Amino acid sequence: MRKMKRLLLIAAALLITNISVFAASGFEAIVNVPLGLSVGIPTGTYEAIDLGSMPGFDSGVTAQLGYMIGIGKIGVSILGELGYSYDSYRYYYSEELVNFAKIKTTRSLYTHSFQIGLLPKINIGQFAIGVGAGVKIPVSGYTISKVEGSVAGVEGSSSSGKTEFKRKDIEKMDRNVIPYMKVTFDYSFFFGNKMALNVGAYLGYDFGLAEKSYIDNEYTGVDSFDIGLQLGLRFAPKL
Numbered sequence: 001m002r003k004m005k006r007l008l009l010i011a012a013a014l015l016i017t018n019i020s021v022f023a024a025s026g027f028e029a030i031v032n033v034p035l036g037l038s039v040g041i042p043t044g045t046y047e048a049i050d051l052g053s054m055p056g057f058d059s060g061v062t063a064q065l066g067y068m069i070g071i072g073k074i075g076v077s078i079l080g081e082l083g084y085s086y087d088s089y090r091y092y093y094s095e096e097l098v099n100f101a102k103i104k105t106t107r108s109l110y111t112h113s114f115q116i117g118l119l120p121k122i123n124i125g126q127f128a129i130g131v132g133a134g135v136k137i138p139v140s141g142y143t144i145s146k147v148e149g150s151v152a153g154v155e156g157s158s159s160s161g162k163t164e165f166k167r168k169d170i171e172k173m174d175r176n177v178i179p180y181m182k183v184t185f186d187y188s189f190f191f192g193n194k195m196a197l198n199v200g201a202y203l204g205y206d207f208g209l210a211e212k213s214y215i216d217n218e219y220t221g222v223d224s225f226d227i228g229l230q231l232g233l234r235f236a237p238k239l
Contacts, residue, residue: 026194028077028236030064034202036228040091044220045213054106056088058226064119073239075123077130085115085136087178089208089222104148109209109222111141113178125239126188126196136178138209139167175210175219184230190238198232 038056062083068075089109096102117134146160170176186200203226210221 025068025070026237028066028068028079030198030232030234032062032064032198032230032232034062034228034230035059036202036226038088038224038226040089041223041225042091043223044210044218045215046093046220050094052092054090054092056090056108058087058228060085060115062115068123068236070237070239073125075239077121077123077128079119079121081115081117081119081132081134083115085113087111087113087136087206087224089224091222106146108144109141111138113138117180119184123239126190128186128188130184133181136180136206138170138178141165170209173209174212175221178209179207181205188234193238194235196234196236198234200230201228202230203227
């Protein structure tokens with residue numbers, strides 16, 4: 001009987017300890033607004049003497065939904081990500097003509113996309129780092145092209161044009177979705193047991209829309225490297 005009582009006491013102690021350790025586990029949801037800078041990265045085959053990146057602007061609204069497993073002051077969050085993303089992909093290239101003439105073309109692509117992905121996070125107290133990936137599905141957008149001419153270094157005329165497109169136009173491209181990867185850093189300022197203001201930053205890379213080159217059959221397009229800040233509202237157990 002005494003042995004049975006001891007076993008029951010030990011089992012009860014273990015149960016209470018486990019309940020205490022995993023008390024912070026539970027449903028997690030974050031509504032996030034990212035704002036950042038993007039740098040266009042031309043990829044593939046370009047017949048140009050000069051090719052380079054240009055800066056742009058990104059923004060959007062995302063919802064991250066999932067479950068956090070808390071073990072003391074450390075938690076593991078498994079989150080799915082859904083949202084809207086506005087992205088820019090900008091670059092320039094130059095071509096030399098006869099008689100010391102040169103043409104510089106600046107191309108800017110702007111997309112409105114539905115975003116879906118996974119974003120696992122490690123939480124240490126109120127700090128969290130996430131590493132995720134997914135895909136952006138552009139539903140519409142537009143391109144702006146600006147052409148500038150010069151002769152012997154003296155600037156001449158310039159012209160620009162804007163072209164809008166829909167999803168049906170994008171589907172004709174060889175790569176018509178935008179895979180992405182990103183790393184996030186967040187700090188939660190809790191104002192309750194489960195509600196917090198999230199302030200953070202992110203780094204990301206987009207594999208942009210592209211066509212296969214007829215020269216070497218490689219994808220030719222423009223990717224982007226993204227860096228920015230994000231502000232969000234978080235619902236999750238406090239570690």
